[in-house]
Amino acid sequence: MRSTTRRWSFISGIDDLINMAELLTSLRAELKNSADEKTRTSGKRFFKEEIKLYGVKSATVSRLAKKYFGQLPVKEKKEVFALCEELLKTDYMEESLVAFDWSERMHKKYEPADYKTFERWVEKYVNNWAKCDTLCNHTIGTFVVMYPEYVTELKRWARSDNRWVKRAAAVTLILPARKGLFLEDIFGISDILLEDNDDLVQKGYGWMLKEASRKHLNVVHSYVLKNKKKMPRTALRYAIEKMPEEMRKEAMRK
DSSP: OHHHHHHHHHHHHHHHHHHHHHHHHHHHHHHHHTOOHHHHHHHHTTOSSOOBOOOOOHHHHHHHHHHHHHTOSOOOHHHHHHHHHHHHHTOBHHHHHHHHHHHHHTGGGOOTTHHHHHHHHHHHHOOSHHHHHHIIIIIIHHHHHHSGGGHHHHHHHHTOSOHHHHHHHHHTTHHHHHTTOOHHHHHHHHHHHTTOOOHHHHHHHHHHHHHHHTTOHHHHHHHHHHHTTTSOHHHHHHHHTTSOHHHHHHHHOO
16 A cells, blocks of 8 residues: 555656646746837846846736746645746746745745755846845845844855845845844944945945835934945945935035
């Protein structure tokens, strides 16, 4: 009886793999059919890097991500993350956005061991700001709130030679910062990135400070004033964007 059960389990597993492969094929076909040249051309204007785009509107990508997630024959985290990896390997923007949508949908099943998977995705597959922000704002940001001991890893990311890993260190805390969380860690990451000469890194940590200012206005303002002589103008402008006018003027004053 046990051998028969194992045999049927194996057959069922093979069927699931076949169904998931077919699902990815259908998803990619629908992405291609939803693409248009105007969207592809306009989308590329937002990036300095060369990017791979089908040319599908973001609302359509979101709709397809939800549709095909609902059709997955297996929703175990291991299998879903494996599908995400297959999508990421193509380097198409739209497939990456689907992958990050699916990974965030699995958040109730996150566990500490997933950190290594998320770190590898940042290092291996993130090669523009949109991929960085989508993965980090939601999937990794949610993970860090669930397992706050991993926020210290972000400080290590901030010291990376990889511009996207450095930006990831900051933008992972965007949504937590908006809730008032991790303020001391936010300042610690900002200290590390303070004089970075990459504008996308500057925008990343400036954005993080801006979100932190929603709940900690005076403390963030004091941090900006203390560091404004070192802080690049790009980061400074992002950081003070939501502050009252008088605070902004004081921060910009030389």
